[in-house]
Amino acid sequence: MNESQLILTMVAAVGLGTPLIFATVGEIITERAGILNLGVQGMMLIGAVTGFWATFQTGNLEFGVVIAMVCASALSAVHAFTSITLRVNQIVSGLALALFGSGLASFLGRAGSEPLVGHPSRAQFEPILTGGIADIPIVGPLLFGHDPLVYLSWLVAGAASYYLFRTKMGLSLRAVGEDPASAEAAGVHVSKVRYVHVLIGGALAGLGGAYFSLALTPTWQDDPIGAAGWIAIALVILASWRPWRAVFAAYLFGAAERIQFTLQTLGEPWSDIPSTLLAMLPFILAIVAMIVLTSGKRARFLGAPAALGIPYFREQR
Amino acid sequence: MTRRLIVEPRGLASARLRILVPVLSVLAALVVGGLFLAITGENPLDVYGKMLDAAFGSANGVSNTLISATPLILTGVAAALAFKMLVWNIGGEGQFIMGAVFASGIAIWLGPGAPSWVAIPAVIVAGGVGGAVWASVAAVPRVYLGTNEIITTLMLNFIALSFMNFLIFGSSSPWRDPAVSTFPSGRPIPDTAKLPEFFKRLDIGIFIAIALAVAAWWLIGKTRWGFAVRVVGDSAATARYAGIRVSKKILVVFLLSGAAAGFAGALYVAGPVGALDPRSLDLGLGFTGIIVAALAGLHLLAVIPIAILMGALNNAGPALQSIGVPAATVTMLQGAILIFAVAGEFFIRHRIRLPRREPVSVEMPDGVEPA
Structure with missing residues (x-):
């Protein structure tokens, strides 16, 4: 592999990694509050379809992004209600959210007299910070010339990190995820904190x-995000619940x-490796990393919130 | 002071409630689905009428519904078995695919020369083995290293799917049909390995699936071994005190769960599909099994009627497409059913009542509520 192909791969990795950063940091914040939400795939798909739809109606990208966030957050409220108020099994509830969100997104993309499916987006995020600085060897293409959401993702990870570890609210949040009874005794409203961070x-x-639908592949198709939502759940563990590592x-x-x-561009023998096998790579990577990181004594240093996935019964303190 | 609802845990829920919750879950999901249908300009009643008609309105419809239900009975058993033990096997999808890979592999290897009484049992056993082998990739690290099985089983679903695609689209494996060169597809398994059909296209796979579900119910509910398993599921600590080898029980149940999903793959290949065909096998049947198990309250016999209901829904998808309604309506409804079924768990576990009399009011400082 020569240098330019390495750089091209890394630049492409930034694009493919950006949606994973948003989703993973979001799930880290949720899990830090002690709530496991396996519905990421559903929430991402709802964000993808509603954001695309809003931009399709108005031509306004920022409006699309806001609508995507509001709608996905509304879907997560369902999980917040079942897991915080009704205190039912968070694993099954999250899976339900994933299924419902996937089905609803696909439905909304195909429903109506003029379905969205197959349409290109009316607007898409364009690269910024192009020109001179982007031509600096190696560093230029890696740091500059991305679309604004790439920079937003760095901002989100930095802000989340600061919030979790440097603010009083972040401390309360982590307390709720570690030991809700003690947090409540210290005056933290456990349910409220959990609701807010699930949203x-x-x-x-x-x-x-x-x-995905407004920057990476700005056309509506039935399955626009692949398995990104599921991978994000694995990334939370690989990032050991720390936003910067998620990046x-x-x-x-x-x-x-x-x-x-x-590998396709490298010629033989690399291009002979079937793409169907290479498609397994991220998932194999996740499993191997999981086994290495979480087995035996290492698990204790990983930093999983102690109360993750456990319903909190105020009455049974 | 207003009268506050009292929420308290209840012991055993009544049989009536256990039936009421799934029924209401389905109805509530139909209402939610109806809202979305109405927003997008469809008449929900027309759509539901069409679905009912497609699923049960004709002999063909009933036959197709039961064909769709067959694998769901077993993926439902797979999820229910594991979830009972608090083993979160989300990998039914991958175990189903690997069951299909093993089953079609043995059928092709045996060839048309093997008589049906050899080929059919071999195909079914191979499917179970394939599912169990795939489950073991997550089960062994879970039991011996404490690796979280939710993530590993999830990831294994995608690896199995890529592997099946590799066998058909990415290589000239024995699974691929050499006769079709333009568009790759699975090699048809020999007729001797196919399950006999008896009602339209419905094959005897439905009876095998029901028999296996009953066997699982008997094993867990009626045997000494099953009793030990249930003790582990209720409390691992109690089980350890009683001298039960907990990790071995978890391992075996995990593998049985994988085998059940693998059997489903085998019956689907030896039944309606007849080849390792990625387009007919990547339908989310493993995931739907989780809905079946949850709606059945993890009861291994209740899985059977619920699977038929879900099979009816799956079967209605193509019929909707023919009248211009997205087939994804079905996935949306199934997801909504699962959400309501999970929420309904609350009412099975808790009793809500109004206090009969005004409680003795106690003066409390601001912001503090009486416990």
């Missing part, structure tokens, strides 16, 4: 979904997804 997680998943984990997975196209 934030939903909004960020919606933003990640909208990145690097997401780019690593972006690169793993991109590698099949890179």
